[in-house]
Amino acid sequence: MIDDQVRNLSTKLPPDEREAALTVIEHSGPLPDAVEAYLQDSAAASILAMYYTLHAAKIKDRVALLRILPVLAEFQAEDFCTSLFDEFFFAGLSRDNVNRHVLKLLWYIHHKLPATRLDTFLKALQPTHQHSDQVHALFKLLKEKINSTEEPPMPELDIDLNSPLMSLPTPYHNI
Structure with a gap:
């Protein structure tokens, strides 16, 4: 101070x-x-x-x-998230400006949150018809950002189990 x-x-x-x-x-x-x-x-x-x-x-x-x-920035700590979001911010989510500010906060910290906590937040922050267009747009942008930063799924491997290579021994490590 x-x-x-x-x-x-x-x-x-x-x-x-x-x-x-x-x-x-x-x-x-x-x-x-x-x-x-x-x-x-x-x-x-x-x-x-x-x-x-x-x-x-x-x-x-x-x-x-x-x-x-x-x-x-202890956003991975469950008790911190509970205090900050559940007890402080979520109490005022009916107000448009609170919803908008929480969405802005999640814009910067979403990658630090556990996946289950982030899903809970997104469900709670889902805008309704009562919210402004600005909140709807911000929510859509946040979802796009989160989806773009998630790891892409592993590609499906096309494995032929009848291939002669399947009978070859594989190396292993003795632990």
Whole structure:
């Protein structure tokens, strides 16, 4: 939070005063490793980080979100997904803007989610006639993106079981 305030103030300074500072501190890079370690060790710090993330999203501070999200990116953890999606976002899916924002979030994290969880989300986010055309279009684009990133199925092999090659011994490894 302090980094965000310093970054905000330093952008308001004239360029010559910023360059004349004795120490130039980068406030837009990744979080220090100590912060990440503390967030993993302390439940209170984790909760504070979640509220900070919501605050950064509310004030539309893109740099702050880009700094904190990699630390919170535990989307493969079932309890994290349950808390974030089931208890927080899904409570407001009847509102068009919530649905749209969840679809945008899934656009970036769908590859980190377990397949069963992703299927559940897509079923819950399926737009109805009450949703705007924008939500319908975004849902369609998300489905196309997910389908294009999935591994293609293995091609069917045409094996002739009557082939003379089938009688040849195959190598094996002694374990």
